Amino acid sequence: MRRVRRADLARDADVVGPFLLNKLLVAGECVGRIVEVEAYMAFDPASHAFRGKTNRNAVMFGPAGHLYVYFTYGMHHCVNVVTGKAGDGQAVLLRAVEPLAGIDVMVARRGRSRNVADGPGKLCQAFAIDLSANGVDACRPGPIGLFDDGVAPPVLPKSSVRIGISVGVDTPWRWTVAGST
DNA sequence: AGAGTGATGGGCT
């Protein structure tokens, strides 16, 4: 099982998005297979980076492979993988994983045994990802990593429009593993 | 269909 290479993430988010399907998110004892993602491109009105660099989104303008974590709705965290070239302001939002290991820990953190990591906020709660993970390099040894266990992404991943946004609603930059949701 | 929750940032003063 090898770590995802930074070069693979240093492409545009609409390429990295489907590429990340079936990769593994690892944080401590918790492992999950990525089954739903969304791309937030450069010059994308739905992207946090659209209005330029701020304190919150600064990581999005850094090198690919680092994690951009933000806090929203007063109670939830969401985690993205930075993509493209440094300065682009692109990322892929991790929206859902299928828990593979550390499930008991995830269930305890979530306080329920169903729907443990099938949403961007749920995933972060299950994996204990919060603002302390903002800027973490997932391509180097550290608290959170992305790994490839040899399971290829779907040849034709299911794409659809993104969720929970009010602009950029027409671009099909959400991808899911068939049968996961 | 709506409440809960608080940081963010854009717009104004």
Next chain:
DNA sequence: GCCCATCACTCTT
């Protein structure tokens, strides 16, 4: 510097 609508969500009704 302050105000406040907005928000890449979740859970319950």
